Amino acid sequence: MMLVVICPKCKNKQKTNPKVVASSIKTCVYCGHRFKIHSNQKKSRIVKKI
Numbered sequence: 001m002m003l004v005v006i007c008p009k010c011k012n013k014q015k016t017n018p019k020v021v022a023s024s025i026k027t028c029v030y031c032g033h034r035f036k037i038h039s040n041q042k043k044s045r046i047v048k049k050i
C-alpha cells in the first residue's frame with residue numbers, strides 16, 4: 001500500500017511509503033520542503049491510500 005500526501009508548500013501530490021510516514025517527516029520530491037505527516041488522518045496531509 002502507498003499513501004498519497006499533499007505538500008503544504010507547493011501543493012503537489014505525491015506517493016509515499018507508509019514506512020516513511022512512520023518516521024513522520026516527508027521531504028517533498030518537488031520543492032524539497034520537509035513536512036510532518038500526522039498519524040491522525042483528519043489532521044494529516046494524507047489524501048488517500050492506494
Ligand SMILES: [Zn+2]
Pocket residue numbers: 007008009010011012028029030031032033
Ligand atoms: Zn513541495
